[in-house]
Amino acid sequence: MSTMTTPAAPALTLRDSFIELPARERARALLDDGTFxxxxxPFDRIESPWLSLQGIVCQxxxxxxxxxxxxxxxxxxxxxxxxxFQGGSIGEVSGSKIAAALExxxxxxxRGRIVQPVVLFETGGVRLQEANLGLAVIAEIQAAIVALRRHVPVVGVIAGMVGCFGGMSLAAGLCSYLIATKxxxxxMNGPEVIEQEAGIEELDASDRRRVWQMIGGEQRVATGLADALVDDDAHAIRAAIRDAFARGVPTAHRSEQVSVYLERLARIDPANVSPETMREVFEQDSAAAPRKEQ
Known part of the structure; x- marks a missing residue:
């Protein structure tokens, strides 16, 4: 009599989705148990003083x-x-909290007490209702990252689904290591903004496949603008963060390699920009100039 064995459950069913978690639970999932x-x-009620004036319910x-x-x-x-909340936009209060934490x-x-910093980016950029204040505090975040990364790697994570755009994309680019999911x-600009300003001929924001091919996590890792591609799994992201800190401070951060990126830009034909041509530019010299300590 033959017996039938139950097939092993697909790895996908064993994952603990990181994307589905709200920000508070994302942070909790990355820290050691019981240390959060x-x-x-929320009980400190540090709210935006500007949103209610515009009829927007604060958080x-x-x-x-x-x-x-x-x-x-x-x-x-x-x-x-x-x-x-507001598409992850950065206003005076939320931005000040991030900048102060990094500072x-x-x-x-x-003082010799190393603290490992992690920024979980999920933002469309500056909050338009607080435009100048939001821009000013994003600059403070960027300055804090640059100062901090001299002592310890600053690790950024872009998991989805909003992504990372606007001034905060520059902050992400300043991180020592950037981890992304597919x-x-x-x-710098989101698909909807590009379509609005340059027309649908430039980019159809509803063409999701095309959008992810151009600016998705897989493409950004392939073109050297992010460092690690991981599955949507809290354990995988935690492991990637642990690996990033283990690598130490890079010998040269992306923002310190101006000549390298200017040379790459010079090899890009604006009339022939595609995911494939962008990868070709990076692949031509990626092996010749490793960026990070191994």
Whole structure:
């Protein structure tokens, strides 16, 4: 009599989706069990003073979660942006929380107490209702990343589904290491903005396949604008973050390689830009100039 064995469950069913988690739970999933401690949480009610004046309901944490704890027993701080509130846009309060968290980590590092910083990007960029204030605080975030990365790697994660755009895409580019999923997107301008300003002939924002081919996580890793492509799995992302910190501070950050990227830009034909041609430009010299310490 033959017996029938039950096939093993597909690996997909064993994953713990990171994308489906709200910002607070994303931060909790990356920290060691029992170490999550939120700073300026909802009960502190640090809200935007500007949104209510424009008839917009505020959120008690202004869409930014700051958590301290440990990763593999080492002190860490995570700044997680909540995409469900105003599309993850950065305003005066949410941006100040992120900048202050990084600045406090910098102060600790300068005193010899290394704190591992992680930024979970999920944002369309500056909050239009707080435009100038939001832009100013994004500049503070960028300055804090540049100062902090001299002491310890600053690790960014773009998981999805909003992506990372606007001024915060520049902040992501300043990170020592950038981790992305296939669902994540990275660009200065979002597809809808490009279509609105340049026309549908330039980019059809409804063509999701095309959009992800151009600015999705897989393409950004293939063209050297992100460092690691991971599955939508909390454990995989945590492992990638752990690996990034283990690699130490890069010998040269992306933003310090101006001549390299200018040379690449010079080899791009604006009339023939495609995912394939962009990869070709990177592949021609990626082996000749490794960026990171191994």
């Amino acid at each position: 401690r939120e700073l300026l949480g 008690a944490d202004d869409g930014a979660v700051i958590a301290r704890g440990t990763i593999d027993g080492k002190p860490a701080v995570i700044a997680a942006i909540e995409s469900a 406090l980590a910098l102060r600790d590092c300068e 669902q994540g997107r990275l660009g």
